[in-house]
Each structure stands twice: as C-alpha cells, then as structure tokens.
Amino acid sequence: MRTHIKTIAFDADDTLWVNEPYFQEAENRFCELLATWLPPEAASQELFNTEMKNLHLYGYGIKGVILCMIETLTRVSNGTAQLHLINQVLELGQELLNKPIELLQGVEETLEALHGKYRLVIATKGDLLDQERKLTKSGLQDYFHHIEIMSNKQVTNYQKLLKHLDCSPANFLMLGNSVKSDILPVLALEAFAGHIPFHTTWKHELHEEKVEHPNLISLNNIADIIKHLD
Amino acid sequence: MRTHIKTIAFDADDTLWVNEPYFQEAENRFCELLATWLPPEAASQELFNTEMKNLHLYGYGIKGVILCMIETLTRVSNGTAQLHLINQVLELGQELLNKPIELLQGVEETLEALHGKYRLVIATKGDLLDQERKLTKSGLQDYFHHIEIMSNKQVTNYQKLLKHLDCSPANFLMLGNSVKSDILPVLALEAFAGHIPFHTTWKHELHEEKVEHPNLISLNNIADIIKHLD
Numbered sequence: 382m383r384t385h386i387k388t389i390a391f392d393a394d395d396t397l398w399v400n401e402p403y404f405q406e407a408e409n410r411f412c413e414l415l416a417t418w419l420p421p422e423a424a425s426q427e428l429f430n431t432e433m434k435n436l437h438l439y440g441y442g443i444k445g446v447i448l449c450m451i452e453t454l455t456r457v458s459n460g461t462a463q464l465h466l467i468n469q470v471l472e473l474g475q476e477l478l479n480k481p482i483e484l485l486q487g488v489e490e491t492l493e494a495l496h497g498k499y500r501l502v503i504a505t506k507g508d509l510l511d512q513e514r515k516l517t518k519s520g521l522q523d524y525f526h527h528i529e530i531m532s533n534k535q536v537t538n539y540q541k542l543l544k545h546l547d548c549s550p551a552n553f554l555m556l557g558n559s560v561k562s563d564i565l566p567v568l569a570l571e572a573f574a575g576h577i578p579f580h581t582t583w584k585h586e587l588h589e590e591k592v593e594h595p596n597l598i599s600l601n602n603i604a605d606i607i608k609h610l611d
Numbered sequence: 612m613r614t615h616i617k618t619i620a621f622d623a624d625d626t627l628w629v630n631e632p633y634f635q636e637a638e639n640r641f642c643e644l645l646a647t648w649l650p651p652e653a654a655s656q657e658l659f660n661t662e663m664k665n666l667h668l669y670g671y672g673i674k675g676v677i678l679c680m681i682e683t684l685t686r687v688s689n690g691t692a693q694l695h696l697i698n699q700v701l702e703l704g705q706e707l708l709n710k711p712i713e714l715l716q717g718v719e720e721t722l723e724a725l726h727g728k729y730r731l732v733i734a735t736k737g738d739l740l741d742q743e744r745k746l747t748k749s750g751l752q753d754y755f756h757h758i759e760i761m762s763n764k765q766v767t768n769y770q771k772l773l774k775h776l777d778c779s780p781a782n783f784l785m786l787g788n789s790v791k792s793d794i795l796p797v798l799a800l801e802a803f804a805g806h807i808p809f810h811t812t813w814k815h816e817l818h819e820e821k822v823e824h825p826n827l828i829s830l831n832n833i834a835d836i837i838k839h840l841d
Contacts, residue, residue, distance in 0.1 A: 438708045440740030444674035451681060452701055455694050464690045467697060471682055478668045509739050510670030510762040527775065530760075532740040545757065 386573060386610060388548045389495060390529075392557030393505035393512060395579040396603070398519055399483040402581060404446070407473045411450050414466050418457050428453045429584060436585075440532050442508030447474035478511060482518040485579075487604035492524040494607050502527040504542060504555065506534060506562070534562035536569050543570070556606060560588035568594045575600050575609070616803060616840060618778045619725060620759075622787030623735035623742060625809040626833070628749055629713040632811060634676070637703045641680050644696050648687050658683045659814060666815075670762050672738030677704035708741060712748040715809075717834035722754040724837050732757040734772060734785065736764060736792070764792035766799050773800070786836060790818035798824045805830050805839070 394400030408425060415424040431449040439445030450470045454462050495501060501524055505512055512530050516522050527546065531538050543553060550572035557563025558579040565588070567574040575598040598609055624630030638655060645654040661679040669675030680700045684692050725731060731754055735742055739760050746752050757776065761768050773783060780802035787793025788809040795818070797804040805828040828839055 435705075438705060438740075439674060440738070442674075444669060444672075444678060444738075448674060448677060448701065448704070451697060455698050455701075458694070460694045460698075462694055464685050464688070464692055464694070464697075467681060467694075468685050468690075471678065471685075474678070475665075475668060508670065508674075509760060510668075513762050530739060532743050 385551050386499065386554045387552040388500045388502060388546055388554070389606075390502045390504040390542070390553065390555045392555070392559065392563045393503050393515065394507065395558045395582075396485070396556060396563070396577060397488050397503075397521065398485060398515065401579065401583055403477060403480050404583065405581065407446075407477050410473055411454075411470065414469055415454065415457055418459075424453075424457065427457055431456070432585070441506040443474055443477050443511055444508055446477075447471065450474075478514075482515055484519060484521075485603065487602050489521070491603045491607060492521060495610070496524050499610075500526045500546075500548075502529060502546065504529045504531060504534070504539075506531055534559075534566060536566040539566050539570055539572070543572070556600075556603065558582070559586045560592055561586050564592060564597065568592075568596055571596065573598070575606055577601075577603050615781050616729065616784045617782040618730045618732060618776055618784070619836075620732045620734040620772070620783065620785045622785070622789065622793045623733050623745065624737065625788045625812075626715070626786060626793070626807060627718050627733075627751065628715060628745065631809065631813055633707060633710050634813065635811065637676075637707050640703055641684075641700065644699055645684065645687055648689075654683075654687065657687055661686070662815070671736040673704055673707050673741055674738055676707075677701065680704075708744075712745055714749060714751075715833065717832050719751070721833045721837060722751060725840070726754050729840075730756045730776075730778075732759060732776065734759045734761060734764070734769075736761055764789075764796060766796040769796050769800055769802070773802070786830075786833065788812070789816040790822055791816050794822060794827065798822075798826055801826065804828070805836055807831075807833050 391397055412421040412424040428449060431453045435449055439448060447470060451467060454466060454470060503525055507530065509530050516528060529542055543550060550570045553572040554575060555563055555567040556575040556577060558577055560576060564574040564576050573596045577600045600606055621627055638658065642651040642654040658680060661683045665679055669678060677700060681697060684696060684700060733755055737760065742760050746758060759772055773780060780800045783802040784805060785793055785797040786805040786807060788807055790806060794804040794806050803826045807830045830836055
C-alpha cells in the first residue's frame with residue numbers, strides 16, 4: 382500500500398498545532414461568566430446546544446463560537462446579564478484569534494522528511510482568514526503545495542478535495558486527530574488514513590467506537606508516519 | 612487578446628447575485644436599534660469604524676459583521692443597551708444567512724454561453740460556508756470548475772489563485788463589480804478584467820478614480836462579455 386501514496390493531507394488544529402486546549406480555556410472562562418445563573422457543566426452544555434443549533438448556519442470556527450456564546454449568555458441570563466459581559470465574550474474571541482501558534486512535537490521534522498517526496502497539503506475546517514493566519518504564524522507554509530479550508534469534513538467534502546487535487550483515493554493519505562472528521566470519511570472512500578490521537582477532543586468530534594480497517598494506521602505521534610511510508 | 616482567454620473567474624456577490632442591498636437593509640435596521648444614542652449616519656459610521664478596526668482579525672463575511680454590530684452597540688450605548696437589542700442583532704445576522712439567492716439579469720444565459728468554451732471559476736470573499744450555501748442555492752454550481760473563497764482580493768491573493776489554477780495572467784479574465792477588489796489587482800498582474808457596475812457598493816470597496824487600462828473591458832451587464840470574447 383504505502384508505495385502508492387502520492388499526496389499526504391494533514392489536519393491542522395491539534396494535528397500540526399495546539400488548538401482545542403485554547404478553545405477549552407475560552408469555554409471555561411465563558412462558563413465563569415455564567416456562574417450567576419448556572420453551574421459550569423450546565424453552562425457548557427447550554428453552549429454546546431447553541432453551537433449544534435447554529436452549526437448549519439455558522440459552520441466551524443471562532444467567529445461562530447463567539448456568536449453562540451453571546452446567544453447563550455442572553456438566553457441563560459433571561460435577558461438580565463450586564464452588557465459588559467458581552468464585551469468580555471467579544472474579548473475572549475479576539476484573544477483566541479490572537480493566540481500564538483504552538484507546534485506539536487515532531488511536526489517540523491516530519492514535514493521536512495516528507496517534503497519533496499510527497500505532495501503535502503493541509504485539509505482543515507475553521508474560519509478562512511483565521512486558518513490562513515495560523516499557517517503563516519506557524520512558519521510551515523513552504524512545506525505545503527496547497528491549503529484546503531473545508532466547510533465540513535464529510536465524505537462529499539473529501540470527494541471534492543480529491544477531485545480538486547486530481548488524486549485517486551489509492552494515492553491519498555490523510556493524517557489527523559479526529560476519528561470522525563479525519564479518518565472515517567477518508568476510509569469510506571477507500572483512501573488511507575493515519576490517526577494521531579490528541580489528548581483532548583471537542584465533544585462534537587468524539588467517536589467512541591474503536592475503528593479497525595486495513596487502510597487505517599494508528600500512530601502514537603506524527604513522526605511515526607515516516608517509518609510507515611519507508 | 613480575447614482569443615487567449617482560457618479561464619474566466621467571476622466575483623459572486625453583486626456580480627452573480629444580489630448581496631450588498633441585503634447588507635444595507637440589515638445595516639439600516641441596525642442603525643434604527645441605535646436611534647436612542649445616535650442619528651443613522653453617525654451609527655453607520657461607528658459600525659464602519661468597528662469593521663475596519665477588526666477586519667484584520669475577522670476578515671470578510673456576515674459573522675464578522677454581526678460581531679462588529681454587537682461591539683458597536685455596546686460601545687455606542689456605553690453599556691446601557693438592553694440585552695434584547697443584542698438578540699435583535701443576532702437575528703439580523705441569521706436572517707442575512709438565510710436570504711434567498713436572487714440571480715442578477717443575464718447571469719444564467721452568460722454562463723450557459725461560456726460553459727464548455729472556457730474554464731469558469733468563482734473567486735469571492737466572505738464566510739466559507741455562507742458562500743458555499745449561496746452557490747448551492749443559486750443552482751449555478753455545475754457551470755463552475757472550481758470555487759475559490761478568498762480571505763482577501765489583493766495582488767498576492769490573485770497570484771496564489773493563478774498559481775493554484777495553473778493559469779498564466781495572459782489567459783485569465785476576472786469579471787466583477789468592485790474596481791478595488793476585482794479589477795485593479797488583476798490588472799496589476801497583467802491579466803484581464805471586466806468591470807460590471809452594480810448600483811450600490813460597500814464603502815470599503817469604493818474606488819472613485821476612473822481606471823483606464825488596455826486590459827480592462829467596461830461592461831454594462833454581464834451578458835456583454837460574450838460579444839467581447841467572440
């Protein structure tokens with residue numbers, strides 16, 4: 382199998398660099414703002430409900446999360462929250478957008494080792510400008526032939542990506558931390574997938590069942606892919 | 612010149628379908644919400660100031676506009692606005708995201724006439740999911756080889772687009788309503804541009820000076836491009 386891989390796509394958030402811990406930190410601070418009305422777990426659940434209600438409209442990314450936090454704050458407080466709390470939520474969002482990029486262990490050496498031998502692309506969800514800015518900040522952009530910001534990571538989205546890259550599933554390997562978004566839809570297309578677990582995952586991305594598939598490689602960290610491809 | 616064109620890129624908002632009038636309607640309603648504190652022109656200017664301050668963080672698109680409306684409301688009211696006004700702003704945003712698509716005159720016949728003879732692409736700014744949804748709603752997606760949602764439309768963004776499309780500037784024609792975003796950066800690359808004026812333009816996109824350039828075609832409406840290409 383491995384000798385047929387020509388294009389390797391990398392998820393970005395929590396595969397190349399730290400992301401979910403920043404979101405969780407922002408969410409914890411948001412839940413503190415709601416402490417007058419709800420305990421933290423209930424506040425978190427209310428936010429999640431708002432996010433799921435609006436996902437078809439807002440899509441993924443920080444801007445949608447902040448709009449959902451504001452909507453949750455007005456609902457949970459029953460219209461009684463002080464306006465300065467809204468400002469604190471807006472600030473949480475702007476801080477998230479300004480976070481530094483912290484590369485995960487092994488990322489740069491892995492890209493260095495694969496660059497030139499494979500066509501490397503990024504395939505990630507999120508806000509367009511935010512993901513572009515993170516890539517620029519990461520200093521990794523020269524490793525990549527192409528950056529695809531996707532509105533979702535379902536089978537049809539990967540079909541479009543493969544068509545767009547003019548790449549057959551047999552030549553395509555996707556690496557990422559989310560079984561739901563980076564692994565299952567890719568395997569459904571008979572392409573190859575490498576799962577690199579990250580220590581924390583957004584509830585919406587959770588997939589509890591164990592996946593077994595001949596095209597799936599389980600990795601402990603990103604650098605392990607090199608020996609699988611040799 | 613015309614015989615060398617191989618790829619034609621279309622701006623989407625206010626070139627293929629109505630957009631800016633919906634934004635202006637939303638902005639007018641937003642200014643009414645601020646009537647307690649400011650007359651409409653001043654409220655509009657405050658919103659514009661917030662948008663310009665945050666553009667480097669939020670980029671283009673509805674989600675960023677709504678976040679800017681909320682920030683403007685809290686600032687202008689000096690923290691005294693009722694929380695239900697925040698909800699009304701959120702609703703304005705969700706209504707914008709749910710607007711129907713109204714194709715501009717001549718769009719479908721033009722795409723029909725050019726399809727198969729040229730590679731047709733969309734090159735547009737805005738929120739990723741929102742633009743994808745508008746394209747789906749428009750029913751036009753089968754005319755297009757590729758959709759590029761761009762975080763900005765400056766010279767470097769078009770350079771990336773041309774590289775990505777593997778297209779030389781001499782073979783590229785961009786059609787759009789914004790002189791600033793669709794015409795000037797394209798002419799700077801020695802590619803070709805066709806300007807199709809729309810009756811209303813966002814202040815940020817305004818370009819007052821008349822442009823003259825051998826690679827610029829001025830069109831009264833989109834269908835006029837057909838005879839220029841024959």
